Amino acid sequence: MLKDITIGQYFPGESVIHRLDARVKLIITMLFVVMLFAAKGFFSLAVGVIFLIMAYSLTGLSPTLVTKSLKPVVPVLLVTAVINVFFFEGNEIFRLGFISITDGGLINSAFMLIRVTALIAGSSVLTYTTSPIELTAAIEKLLAPLKIFKFPVHELAMMMTIALRFIPTFIEETEKIISAQKARGADFETGSIRDRASAVVPVIVPLFISAFRRAEELALAMECRCYRGGEGRTRMKQMKAGPADIAALIITFVFLACVVLIDRMN
Amino acid sequence: MSILQTENLTCVYGKGTPFERTAVDNVSLSIEKGGITGIIGHTGSGKSTLIQHFNGLLKPCSGRVLLDGKDIWEGGKIMPGLRFRVGLVFQYPEYQLFEETVYKDISFGPKNMKLDQNEIDARVHEAAELFEIDEKMLAASPFELSGGQKRRVAIAGVMAMRPEVIVFDEPAAGLDPKGRRAVFDIIGKYSRNTGCTVIVVSHSMEDMACIADRLIVMNHGSLFCHCPVNEVFSRAEELTKMGLDVPQVTKVFSELKKRGLAEDDNVYTVGQAVASIMKRLGKKGGDPAC
Ligand SMILES: Nc1ncnc2c1ncn2[C@@H]1O[C@H](COP(=O)(O)OP(=O)(O)OP(=O)(O)O)[C@@H](O)[C@H]1O
Ligand SMILES: [Mg+2]
Numbered sequence: 315m316l317k318d319i320t321i322g323q324y325f326p327g328e329s330v331i332h333r334l335d336a337r338v339k340l341i342i343t344m345l346f347v348v349m350l351f352a353a354k355g356f357f358s359l360a361v362g363v364i365f366l367i368m369a370y371s372l373t374g375l376s377p378t379l380v381t382k383s384l385k386p387v388v389p390v391l392l393v394t395a396v397i398n399v400f401f402f403e404g405n406e407i408f409r410l411g412f413i414s415i416t417d418g419g420l421i422n423s424a425f426m427l428i429r430v431t432a433l434i435a436g437s438s439v440l441t442y443t444t445s446p447i448e449l450t451a452a453i454e455k456l457l458a459p460l461k462i463f464k465f466p467v468h469e470l471a472m473m474m475t476i477a478l479r480f481i482p483t484f485i486e487e488t489e490k491i492i493s494a495q496k497a498r499g500a501d502f503e504t505g506s507i508r509d510r511a512s513a514v515v516p517v518i519v520p521l522f523i524s525a526f527r528r529a530e531e532l533a534l535a536m537e538c539r540c541y542r543g544g545e546g547r548t549r550m551k552q553m554k555a556g557p558a559d560i561a562a563l564i565i566t567f568v569f570l571a572c573v574v575l576i577d578r579m580n
Numbered sequence: 581m582s583i584l585q586t587e588n589l590t591c592v593y594g595k596g597t598p599f600e601r602t603a604v605d606n607v608s609l610s611i612e613k614g615g616i617t618g619i620i621g622h623t624g625s626g627k628s629t630l631i632q633h634f635n636g637l638l639k640p641c642s643g644r645v646l647l648d649g650k651d652i653w654e655g656g657k658i659m660p661g662l663r664f665r666v667g668l669v670f671q672y673p674e675y676q677l678f679e680e681t682v683y684k685d686i687s688f689g690p691k692n693m694k695l696d697q698n699e700i701d702a703r704v705h706e707a708a709e710l711f712e713i714d715e716k717m718l719a720a721s722p723f724e725l726s727g728g729q730k731r732r733v734a735i736a737g738v739m740a741m742r743p744e745v746i747v748f749d750e751p752a753a754g755l756d757p758k759g760r761r762a763v764f765d766i767i768g769k770y771s772r773n774t775g776c777t778v779i780v781v782s783h784s785m786e787d788m789a790c791i792a793d794r795l796i797v798m799n800h801g802s803l804f805c806h807c808p809v810n811e812v813f814s815r816a817e818e819l820t821k822m823g824l825d826v827p828q829v830t831k832v833f834s835e836l837k838k839r840g841l842a843e844d845d846n847v848y849t850v851g852q853a854v855a856s857i858m859k860r861l862g863k864k865g866g867d868p869a870c
Contacts, residue, residue, distance in 0.1 A: 325598050378596055493637050494676040497668040498737060499692030516688065519678035523723070 323482075324445050329374040330558065332443045336452035338559040342566045343440045349570050350429050350436075358576040359428060365569045366436050373443050383438040384431065391430060398423035446478035455553065468544025476532070484525065491520050582610040583777050584634060584666070584745055589643035591629050603629040605801040606643070611745075616771050616778045618788040618809075621798030622823040627781045628671065630798065631747045634779070635666040647745075664693050667743030671750045673734035677722040682713065682733050685722050689741040707736040710766060728759040735763070739770065746770075747779040752787065760784075764791050785827045789813070789848035797824070810846050829853045 326332075331339070346365065353359040370380065384391075404418020441449070454471035461467050492502065495516045502513050591604040603626045611617050621627050632638040633645050636658045645652050647666065652659045667689075670676065679685035686707055690700040708718055711732040717725070722733055735751065748767065752760040768791055771778045782788055788795060788809070795812045797804040799822045805812060812819070816826045816834070827848050833856070836842035843860065847853050 327598075375598075376596070490670065491676055493632065494670045494673065496637060497635060497663060497670065498676075498689040499663050499741065500688075501692065516676075516678045520676055524675060 325442050331373045335555045335559045336448040340452045345566050346436045354577045358573040361572045395423045395427045398426045450475040583613040584611040585646040587644045592641050607803045615793040618792030619781045619796045625798040626801040635668045667738040667746040669738045669748045674730035683718040686737045703740045707740040711736045745777040749781045789827050
C-alpha cells in the first residue's frame, strides 16, 4: 500500500538525535554524503557505514524501519548494481556469451551498492528524526545568505513546508478514492496496459479536484491570517545550537578525517 | 438466516511501526438477511474500519468474514464478484465523482459488472428515479450540482449495482435536517422495496432510532453489543459513559416516568412520543413507527 512508503516520514521521539538542532543535522547529513563519496576503498567506506550505524542506533527507532525505507528503492539499487558489474575492467571470472563478468566489476558493483544503500539509509535518519517544519526552517536559515542576491528563500521554504505538509494528506486521500472506486468495482490490478491506464482516470480526476479545493482553502486561510510573505516575520521557536550539537559536528568531522586519512594511507 | 458474519475479526493499522493501533479488536457478529442494521460508536471506535472488511477492501489481520456462510478470503484470494454483492458507500461519497455527466457516473458500477447496455440503462434510471434525479440532471456534470445533490448521485451510483448487502458510512454527514431526512427516507424505501440487507453507520441516535431494526454498538474497537434498538437504548448509562447518547426524547420520557407523568420510558422517536402522550390523554394519534 501507499502507506508503507516511509521515505520522508517523521517519527517523533526524545532521543539525542531527535533533539539535535535541525540545521546541524542537515549539515551532518551533507557531510555524511561527502564522506561516502570521498571514500575510495572498502575500509574507508566501512568508516562511513559505522558512522551511520552509530547514528541510527542513537535514534532509538526500530531497525526494521531501515528496511522499510529501502524497500521502494530496491529495483533502482539492483539495476545500479547490475550495470556496474559490466562497466569495470578486471580479470574475467566467467563468460556468458559476449558478456564477461570480471572480479573488478563485481567488487565495484558491491561498493556502489553499499554506498547508495548507506546514502538512502542516512538521509532517512534525518527525515525520521526531524519534523518537516524543523527541516524547512533549517533550510531557510542555512540559505538565508542568498537573500542578498534577491533569492526568494522564505517563499521557497514556505512552498516546501506546504508541499511536505500535504504529502500525507494526499496519500490518505488517494487511498480513500481508490477504495471508493474499488467498492464500485473498479479494477486496478488486472487487464491490458490500456485498461489499466484508463482505470487511473476515476482516481486522478477526484484527486485533482480535491487538490485544487484544498489549495484554494489554504490560500484563503493564509490570507485571513494576514500572511504577507517573509518580511518582518519572526519564529515562535528559535533555533539554538548547544553543546550536544557542537559535539555531534566534531564527531562527524573526526569520521570524515578518518575516511580521508585511510584513503591517503592506501 | 444470517447473510454476513465476522468471526474474531481483528484489524491492526501500522503493524510494527510506532503508530501501531488496533482499530478492530476480536469482533464476532452475525447480521441477519433483510432489514436495516445500524452501527454506532464514538469517533475512532473502528466503525469505518469494520465495514471495509465487509466487501474485502481491507483484509483481516486475523479472523474471518463470511458472506452467506462462505469465507470471502477463501484460499487467500478475494471472492470473485464480492464488491458487486456487498456495496459500500463511503463517508462523503460525493468526492469520488469523476465522470462528465451524472448518467455516466452512476453507470460506472454497472459497467464494471460487464452488464449489457440495456441493463445498465435500466439500472441507472431505476436508481435515478429513487433519488428523484431527473433527465436534465442526468445530463449535467456532477461538479455543477449542490452538495446534497452530489451525495444523492454518489449513493445512486452504488445502488445501481443492486448489491445484496449495502453499507452506508455516515450517509447524512454534513447535510441539513431536510437533506438528512431525505437520505434516510430513501434508504428506508430502498430496503423495503428490494428486501436487501442494509447496514448504516451513523452518530445520530435520533436517526438510528427512526430507521434501524437492530443496532451494533462499537466501543474502542470492540463490540459492545448487538441487539434490537430498544435494548440498546435501555442501557443509557453505559452508552453515556462511552461518549454516546440516547435520543433526546428518550431522556425526556425517562424524566417524565421518574416523576410519574408517563407510563413507559422506552420511547425513541418523536412519533412514539406523540402516541404515548395521546394514549395517556385517552386519544388516538401519533405514529409508533417513526
Ligand atoms: N488508514 C489508517 N491508517 C492508520 N490508522 C487508521 C487508519 N484508518 C483508521 N485508523 C485508526 O483506526 C481507528 C479507527 O478508525 P475508524 O475510521 O474505523 O473509526 P470510526 O469509528 O469510523 O470513526 P469516525 O466516527 O470518526 O468515522 C482510529 O483510531 C484511527 O486513527
Ligand atoms: Mg468513520
